[in-house]
Amino acid sequence: MHSEDMLKDEESLFTSPGILDIDYLPRLMPFREEQQKYLASIIERLPSLGTNILIHGPPGIGKTACIRWIFRELRESESSETVPILINCWKDTDLQKMVLSLCGQLGINTSYRNPDELFSLVIHMLKSFGSVVLAFDEIDRTSDQTFLYQFVEELPHKCLFLISTKRDWLARLDTRVRSRLIPEMIEFRPYDMEQTRRILEERKKHAFVQNVWERDAFEIVAAKCYGNGDIRTGLALLKASGLAAEHAASRKIKTEHVKEAIKKLDLKPSGQDIAPAGRKLTDFS
Ligand SMILES: Nc1ncnc2c1ncn2[C@@H]1O[C@H](COP(=O)(O)OP(=O)(O)O)[C@@H](O)[C@H]1O
Ligand SMILES: [Mg+2]
Missing domain, CATH: 1.10.8.60 (Helicase, Ruva Protein; domain 3)
Structure with missing residues (x-):
C-alpha cells in the first residue's frame, strides 16, 4: 500500500x-413520512377522538423508530399537550413490569407501594392528563394480554398504538379485549x-x-x-x-x-437470506 x-x-x-x-x-426517516404524518394526525384528534392502531410488519423496517420519532416531536412541540408513553413489551412482559416502567416514566415513587396501588396511581395520573398516547411495542411478545383489557377499560378515550411483527396477532386476542380495542390496521411494508x-x-x-x-x-x-x-x-x-x-x-x-x-457478523452468503429473518435477542442489538 x-x-x-x-x-x-x-x-x-x-x-x-x-x-x-x-x-x-435519525432526524429524517425517508420513506416513512406518510405513516408519520398519518399517525400524527390521529394524535392531533385527541382528546375528543381516541383511535387505536395496530402497526404490523416484519422486523427492522422502522416501526419502533417511527413511533419514537413522533413521540420526540410531541415532546419537543410547545403547542401539544399530549403525553406520549412507550412500553416495550419484550422487556416488560407482564402488567407488573409495565406498571413499574410507567411509574418510571411518570415519576411515581414506587417504594412502599404494592402493585395494585401502583396500577391505580398510574391510571389516575394518565386520566388526569388532557390526552395520552400509549404505545405498546412488540406486543406479540407478551405472555399475558389481560393488561390490555385493563388499560382499555380504564382509559377509554386515549390512543393506543400496538406494534406487532405479526398481523394475525389480533385474531388470537381474547374476544373481550378485541371487541374493546377494534384497532385500525396499518401495514409497514419492507423497503x-x-x-x-x-x-x-x-x-x-x-x-x-x-x-x-x-x-x-x-x-x-x-x-x-x-x-x-x-x-x-x-x-x-x-x-x-x-x-x-x-x-x-x-x-x-x-x-x-x-x-x-x-x-x-456471520451473515449468510447473498441469496440465502432473501426472506427477512426472524429476530433473535442476539441480532445486532
Ligand atoms: N426510513 C428509515 N430511515 C432511517 N433509518 C431507518 C428507517 N427505517 C428503519 N431505520 C433504522 O433501522 C433500524 C431498525 O428500525 P426499527 O424501527 O427498530 O425496526 P422495527 O420495524 O423492527 O421496529 C433503526 O436503527 C432505525 O433507525
Ligand atoms: Mg421494533
Missing part, C-alpha cells in the same frame, strides 16, 4: 459512529432495494468521513441489507466494514473489508 493510502494512527474513517447505532433516532440503499446512504453520509467508501463496497452492504430485509443488518455492516478498514490502516473502505465484516 502506498503511504498516502495508509490511515495514520490518530486518523479515523468515522466522524460520528454513534449515528450507526441501532437506537440512534425495496432502492429505498434500502437510500436509507443506508443517508446514515453513511453522516457517520463517515466523506468519500471513504468505495462504491462497490457500499453496494454489497446495500444488497446484503436488502436481502436480509432488516435495516439493522446494513447499519451493523457499515460499522463493521469501517472498523475492518481501520484495522487494516486503509483510507478507503473496500469490498474486501465488507466481506470480512460479513464473515465476522
